[in-house]
Amino acid sequence: MTGPTVLVTGGAGYIGSHAVLALRDSCRDVVVVDNLSTGVREALPHDVPFHLGEVADARLLGKVLREHDIGTVMHFAGSISVPESVADPLKYYRNNTCASLSLARSCVDAGVDKLIFSSTAAVYGTPEASPVREDSATRPINPYGASKLMTETMLRDLAASRPSFRPVCLRYFNVAGADPQGRSGQRDPKSTGLVPAAVAAALGHGALAIMGRDYDTRDGTCERDYIHVSDLAQAHLAALVYLEAGGGPKVINCGYGSGYTVLEVIAALESILGREIAKRNAARRPGDTVSAVSDTSLMKATLDWRPRYDSLDVILKSALAWRERLPSAADAADR
Numbered sequence: 446m447t448g449p450t451v452l453v454t455g456g457a458g459y460i461g462s463h464a465v466l467a468l469r470d471s472c473r474d475v476v477v478v479d480n481l482s483t484g485v486r487e488a489l490p491h492d493v494p495f496h497l498g499e500v501a502d503a504r505l506l507g508k509v510l511r512e513h514d515i516g517t518v519m520h521f522a523g524s525i526s527v528p529e530s531v532a533d534p535l536k537y538y539r540n541n542t543c544a545s546l547s548l549a550r551s552c553v554d555a556g557v558d559k560l561i562f563s564s565t566a567a568v569y570g571t572p573e574a575s576p577v578r579e580d581s582a583t584r585p586i587n588p589y590g591a592s593k594l595m596t597e598t599m600l601r602d603l604a605a606s607r608p609s610f611r612p613v614c615l616r617y618f619n620v621a622g623a624d625p626q627g628r629s630g631q632r633d634p635k636s637t638g639l640v641p642a643a644v645a646a647a648l649g650h651g652a653l654a655i656m657g658r659d660y661d662t663r664d665g666t667c668e669r670d671y672i673h674v675s676d677l678a679q680a681h682l683a684a685l686v687y688l689e690a691g692g693g694p695k696v697i698n699c700g701y702g703s704g705y706t707v708l709e710v711i712a713a714l715e716s717i718l719g720r721e722i723a724k725r726n727a728a729r730r731p732g733d734t735v736s737a738v739s740d741t742s743l744m745k746a747t748l749d750w751r752p753r754y755d756s757l758d759v760i761l762k763s764a765l766a767w768r769e770r771l772p773s774a775a776d777a778a779d780r
Contacts, residue, residue: 448689449514450475451476452476452477453475453478454477454479455521456478456479456489457489458488461479465490467682476495478495478500500520500545516559518548523545524540527587527731530588531731532731545600549603561685562597564617565616565617566616566698567590567593569585576741586734613694613697616739618670620638621761625675625754631768646724647765648769653725655727658726662706662735664708666707668705669737670702672700673759679750695743698741699744700738702740702741710761
């Protein structure tokens with residue numbers, strides 16, 4: 446293995462487990478802390494050191510950071526459902542903002558000065574222009590986005606007060622797909638994402654709800670920029686290399702710069718299947734924005750990163766292949 450050890454919080458979850466795979470594929474030492482509220486231990490290689498616990502547990506984090514001689518933290522742990530954040534905002538300020546505050550304190554106390562934070566395009570709210578640049582106004586319209594923006598602000602202020610502390614905040618657009626080698630994918634049956642929900646419907650697990658047909662888009666449904674989870678994992682690896690080379694604090698969009706509406710995603714999946722999937726119209730989902738498409742100029746200029754899976758069909762096919770190999774997850778979605 447090469448380089449200092451990387452701590453991945455939430456490493457047993459969907460995106461975190463793909464980051465662990467990317468780190469291991471590049472011969473990096475990795476340690477994971479996860480409370481397994483949505484992740485599973487089976488998502489990780491068996492020889493990756495694993496600590497069951499909370500990111501906000503300062504005693505546990507201090508022990509892990511020091512005993513494993515951590516050089517960088519990749520922070521994925523948190524809650525990510527927009528509608529749940531509207532229904533239970535305090536959970537999001539606790540799990541996302543307060544827990545991240547505790548983690549940042551643990552990093553400072555242990556002398557760990559590099560942190561890569563899992564942020565979100567939800568910080569932009571309803572963008573005034575598209576594609577969205579990192580210097581666009583941040584006006585989140587749901588507690589999920591607000592909780593992430595608060596963490597970004599906290600990390601920015603900490604970096605200003607401690608020049609040695611260098612966070613990179615990666616603002617994800619819509620993450621989907623699964624590891625092309627079939628090693629990991631979306632396991633959470635409660636995921637509110639369009640792609641896993643559409644794949645579940647394609648495999649006969651209920652009708653896909655189209656939440657709102659009256660948005661100001663080309664077909665009346667929400668538009669999103671989808672990035673393959675393995676490309677996003679590689680972006681984290683590139684951010685790590687950037688920091689290890691002495692790079693300073695950054696906020697960077699992570700997407701492909703192309704948008705697809707809900708109906709376009711459904712049409713692409715139906716084309717792959719050669720048949721229609723069960724679907725139904727439903728009311729708008731609280732907290733959803735109309736359109737979110739990224740400007741990726743800064744990402745490509747700052748990080749040594751180029752996408753490998755920039756294709757909606759590739760994203761959908763990998764998600765479908767993963768779900769077909771994971772009957773337990775499909776069964777759980779029916780319960």
